[in-house]
Amino acid sequence: MQLSSRLEGRVAVVTGSTRGIGLIIAKSLAAAGANVVFCSRSSTAVEAVYPQLTDFPDSQVMGVECNVADFDQVEMLAEKTLERFGKIDIWFNNAAVNRYFGPALDVPAAHWKEVIDTNLNGTYHGTMVALKHMLPRNQGKIINLLGAGATDSPADSYLSAYATSKAAARRFTLVVAEDYRQTALSILGLNPGLFATHLTTKIEPLNDEAVRRMKILDFGLNWLTTSPEAIRKTAVRIASDATNGKTGKIYRCWPDLLSNFQRYRAKENGSNRLDKE
Numbered sequence: 321m322q323l324s325s326r327l328e329g330r331v332a333v334v335t336g337s338t339r340g341i342g343l344i345i346a347k348s349l350a351a352a353g354a355n356v357v358f359c360s361r362s363s364t365a366v367e368a369v370y371p372q373l374t375d376f377p378d379s380q381v382m383g384v385e386c387n388v389a390d391f392d393q394v395e396m397l398a399e400k401t402l403e404r405f406g407k408i409d410i411w412f413n414n415a416a417v418n419r420y421f422g423p424a425l426d427v428p429a430a431h432w433k434e435v436i437d438t439n440l441n442g443t444y445h446g447t448m449v450a451l452k453h454m455l456p457r458n459q460g461k462i463i464n465l466l467g468a469g470a471t472d473s474p475a476d477s478y479l480s481a482y483a484t485s486k487a488a489a490r491r492f493t494l495v496v497a498e499d500y501r502q503t504a505l506s507i508l509g510l511n512p513g514l515f516a517t518h519l520t521t522k523i524e525p526l527n528d529e530a531v532r533r534m535k536i537l538d539f540g541l542n543w544l545t546t547s548p549e550a551i552r553k554t555a556v557r558i559a560s561d562a563t564n565g566k567t568g569k570i571y572r573c574w575p576d577l578l579s580n581f582q583r584y585r586a587k588e589n590g591s592n593r594l595d596k597e
């Protein structure tokens with residue numbers, strides 16, 4: 321099936337979608353024919369990004385200012401979507417924050433709270449409003465973005481707040497999927513893999529050891545990065561009928577090591593051809 325027609329007539333909400341992975345997901349759903357509602361906490365960012373999402377002839381888009389940490393604002397996001405498009409078929413809980421990298425005691429308590437309120441409670445808020453609309457129709461996909469902390473790999477040190485929020489979001493996704501296993505809803509996780517965004521490149525090290533470890537993160541962002549194409553394809557596939565009958569599953573994007581090496585070589589040779597994908 322053509323990517324451009326896989327989501328025709330569907331209505332999708334993507335939280336935290338004015339940059340990074342959320343913006344890639346919002347664009348990919350619009351390119352696949354879905355009507356898309358995108359949001360962030362900043363009305364300026366929403367206005368600035370709007371033209372990038374209007375290039376897709378089979379899709380209509382709406383931008384909304386919404387802080388996912390506030391349940392009332394998330395309810396409003398759903399209401400505005402229903403007013404404009406009449407239904408919600410797909411809901412991506414993508415919005416997340418993480419500003420610091422360092423030992424737990426050095427992370428400001430206010431930051432811990434912001435991370436949990438956004439990454440975990442934001443996912444809870446989005447899931448609640450989506451469920452309320454989707455359950456009576458017995459139809460819909462809720463997709464929660466996971467990440468470091470949400471795997472069985474060794475503990476992600478220096479990321480206490482972020483890794484805890486994602487580990488809890490993973491468990492939440494799996495539990496809610498079990499709660500509604502008898503329905504036709506798909507409640508899924510998406511772990512997009514490492515990708516250079518504001519979240520991964522604007523992070524502040526809290527001590528010298530954190531500075532050293534961030535060099536390892538930089539290496540990962542160069543060599544182990546996921547491609548935007550992998551994120552696009554995976555997002556559309558799991559939002560589409562391809563996951564009908566599937567719930568409680570975590571999907572992953574894996575790095576394409578050969579492309580990463582070619583991009584590195586292209587940069588070394590002064591060409592940015594591969595950077596433009």
Ligand SMILES: NC(=O)c1ccc[n+]([C@@H]2O[C@H](COP(=O)([O-])OP(=O)(O)OC[C@H]3O[C@@H](n4cnc5c(N)ncnc54)[C@H](OP(=O)(O)O)[C@@H]3O)[C@@H](O)[C@H]2O)c1
Nearest residue numbers: 336338340341360361387388415416465467514515517519
């Ligand atoms: N990048 C990676 O390597 C990676 C790896 C694994 C998982 N992930 C996950 O992928 C998702 C996207 O991350 P990203 O790397 O693309 O981050 P990003 O570039 O920092 O983008 C985050 C987006 O969320 C918005 N946002 C932040 N807090 C919000 C809130 N309270 N309410 C509404 N919107 C909010 C931001 O806009 P405003 O600031 O204007 O609100 C922005 O549009 C996250 O769930 C992240 O955990 C990322």
